[in-house]
Amino acid sequence: MRLENKVTLITGAGSGIGKSSALLFGREGAYVIVNDLDATKGAETAAEIIANGGKALFLQADVTDPESVKQMVDTAIETCGRIDVLFNNAGISGVGALHELEPEQWDRVIRVNIRGVFLPSKYVLPHMMEQRSGSIINMSSCVAEIGLARRASYSATKGAVLALTKSMQVDYASYQIRVNALLPGTILTPFVENYLKTSYDDPEAAIASLKSRQLSQDLGTPEDVAAAALFLASDDSKFMMGSPLYIDGGAVFGKNA
Numbered sequence: 360m361r362l363e364n365k366v367t368l369i370t371g372a373g374s375g376i377g378k379s380s381a382l383l384f385g386r387e388g389a390y391v392i393v394n395d396l397d398a399t400k401g402a403e404t405a406a407e408i409i410a411n412g413g414k415a416l417f418l419q420a421d422v423t424d425p426e427s428v429k430q431m432v433d434t435a436i437e438t439c440g441r442i443d444v445l446f447n448n449a450g451i452s453g454v455g456a457l458h459e460l461e462p463e464q465w466d467r468v469i470r471v472n473i474r475g476v477f478l479p480s481k482y483v484l485p486h487m488m489e490q491r492s493g494s495i496i497n498m499s500s501c502v503a504e505i506g507l508a509r510r511a512s513y514s515a516t517k518g519a520v521l522a523l524t525k526s527m528q529v530d531y532a533s534y535q536i537r538v539n540a541l542l543p544g545t546i547l548t549p550f551v552e553n554y555l556k557t558s559y560d561d562p563e564a565a566i567a568s569l570k571s572r573q574l575s576q577d578l579g580t581p582e583d584v585a586a587a588a589l590f591l592a593s594d595d596s597k598f599m600m601g602s603p604l605y606i607d608g609g610a611v612f613g614k615n616a
């Protein structure tokens with residue numbers, strides 16, 4: 360029970376990594392505020408936590424919309440009185456080399472993946488500052504560190520999230536708030552399944568090439584990333600501040616050839 364008595368808010372928790380993290384946090388004793396844009400999927404995650412004997416509340420909000428995010432945080436505080444952990448997980452993919460992208464495609468990825476970290480943090484931080492405690496986990500990616508083909512907009516956002524994490528850590532360290540980033544490699548989630556279908560003629564060949572990029576020779580699972588998120592959420596990581604945590608099967612620091 361590593362999150363006993365902790366209130367955790369996870370954005371984009373209706374699917375993939377966010378959902379696995381929500382289920383794990385629930386099993387570890389947290390009160391889990393499940394956020395997603397998709398009301399059906401978000402409500403399912405919350406229902407599953409409760410069915411497993413945990414505590415959860417689904418709050419629908421679009422992480423790019425200030426009114427909707429403020430309302431979500433206000434409701435969370437009215438219900439639970441505090442927020443101990445904010446996991447800024449919601450994000451979307453963006454495929455294309457820079458010259459192929461329309462300005463609207465670029466703006467959409469930037470909006471969800473960067474503004475979607477800014478806004479929940481903006482409204483949760485004053486409560487953590489008052490509590491003088493908190494852990495914020497920002498979802499970056501190993502593409503913040505390595506160049507990957509046709510990920511111009513997406514890698515720009517994940518690099519920005521990593522830089523933002525370090526900057527936030529400096530500003531809030533004196534309030535005993537920790538801010539760290541997760542850098543996953545390729546994890547098999549609906550996000551990746553969809554990207555494989557829409558971006559490659561032969562998804563099977565694409566998955567083989569994605570696997571070979573990682574020293575593990577396999578893709579990660581949402582549970583692999585959830586375990587790392589649990590570490591950053593819990594007091595076990597109390598000496599980690601402003602750090603990137605890689606969960607990438609060796610994609611960043613290893614080379615296969």
Ligand SMILES: NC(=O)c1ccc[n+]([C@@H]2O[C@H](COP(=O)([O-])OP(=O)(O)OC[C@H]3O[C@@H](n4cnc5c(N)ncnc54)[C@H](O)[C@@H]3O)[C@@H](O)[C@H]2O)c1
Pocket residue numbers: 370371372373374375376377394395396397400420421422423448449450451452471475498499500501542543544545546547548549550551
């Ligand atoms: N899957 C990977 O290989 C991988 C690797 C590195 C980083 N990531 C990052 O991990 C995070 C989660 O990815 P995933 O693979 O679990 O994706 P996913 O598509 O399975 O889940 C993302 C969830 O975010 C929600 N969402 C999207 N836009 C939203 C918005 N505006 N407001 C609220 N919710 C919104 C979606 O409805 C969805 O339920 C993303 O930030 C992604 O960039 C994923």
